[in-house]
Amino acid sequence: MNTINAVKELPEVKDVQVEFVLHPPWTSDRITEQGHVNLRKFGIAPPPRRMEADGTWHIDCAYCGSAYVTMDNIFGPTACRSILYCKSCKNVFEAMKPVSTLM
Numbered sequence: 001m002n003t004i005n006a007v008k009e010l011p012e013v014k015d016v017q018v019e020f021v022l023h024p025p026w027t028s029d030r031i032t033e034q035g036h037v038n039l040r041k042f043g044i045a046p047p048p049r050r051m052e053a054d055g056t057w058h059i060d061c062a063y064c065g066s067a068y069v070t071m072d073n074i075f076g077p078t079a080c081r082s083i084l085y086c087k088s089c090k091n092v093f094e095a096m097k098p099v100s101t102l103m
């Protein structure tokens with residue numbers, strides 16, 4: 001079921017119109033603070049808000065917040081997510097890669 005049909009099944013919805021907005025382009029910078037909180041609740045580390053001066057970025061553990069993590073696989077279930085391992089709480093977690101126009 002696509003998203004439009006799923007929304008149409010809601011009893012309070014009478015009509016659905018979808019408008020694709022390509023400008024400005026979506027980037028992970030547009031994920032709200034609440035979105036970051038919700039991703040962590042789901043066990044996914046949100047994309048970092050800033051890059052280091054050398055162009056690298058760092059992810060903290062989605063579960064305990066530890067910076068003591070290693071990357072197990074650059075690609076997770078989707079190309080925009082990676083699989084990391086936390087050496088502090090011993091959990092495997094996913095992290096969203098940053099998608100930014102600043103990169």
Ligand SMILES: [Zn+2]
Nearest residue numbers: 061064086089
């Ligand atoms: Zn952890």
